[in-house]
Amino acid sequence: MAFREWAGGLSALALLALTGCATGEAGASTGPSDEVTVALIAPFTGFSANYGPEAKAGIEIALEDAGYAAGDTEITLITVDEDVLDPSQTLERVKKAVEGDGADVLIGPVFGSSQQAVAPYLSQRKLPMFTFLGGQESLAGERSGFIWPAPDDQTARPLGTYAGEELGYETIATLGPDYAYGHDAMNGAAQAFEATGGTVVQQQWVPLGTTDMLQYATSLDRDVDALVMWLVPTDAAAFVREYRNLGIDIPLLMFQGVFDPDPAVTRSGS
Structure with a gap:
């Protein structure tokens, strides 16, 4: 199975979260000028660099089908290069995506060690993380963790x-x-x-x-x-x-x- 298909299918689910990100505390839409940034966390260089381009292609297909929008909310896709061999580097790059680039929703990371590294930070920031190749069941207990297609075990x-x-x-x-x-x-x-x-x-x-x-x-x-x-x-x-x-x-x-x-x-x- 092509990983782009997995990531593309997950993107449809993530679009539901995007709508939530564009609403106020009372649940009312904040207007047609709303924008949401989705960050894909996957390896694009180094070890397992094939995952990133495959996942990005799948997500782009899903976003194109949706017109790069969820309701009145415009969607921007950015990428974060997951360092498979050094989860601490992945965490720093995720922080930059969130605090510097304004990421609202995150898809990934791919590898369990990276997921464990970034999950506490994303939970603290109350940002949703959608995994697209599984994850440890404990991630689902956090506010941020949505595991797809199933827990690793x-x-x-x-x-x-x-x-x-x-x-x-x-x-x-x-x-x-x-x-x-x-x-x-x-x-x-x-x-x-x-x-x-x-x-x-x-x-x-x-x-x-x-x-x-x-x-x-x-x-x-x-x-x-x-x-x-x-x-x-x-x-x-x-x-x-x-x-x-x-x-x-x-x-x-x-x-x-x-x-x-x-x-x-x-x-x-x-």
């Missing part, structure tokens, strides 16, 4: 249930990125698989920024029935290449897609 649970109940697998290994979202998502899949009576034999965690995927492919327990995995899409494609180069024929169960121009790799991640 629910994202991959159907995959674990499917592996046990529909495919009849008895053992699996998991592979995921070593940060908040990765642990929540893969542990959710593992717990769902165990609930079917299956056994999780091995779990491997890949630090963000890792370029050597061969070590994780060679370390895989070859006796499992399947590998349940999710990595940042470009990393997933790199892992699949190493996996196939080693001739490993253990079934791969993945979700959320693989960014790669190689049709063979893309098919393996469908």
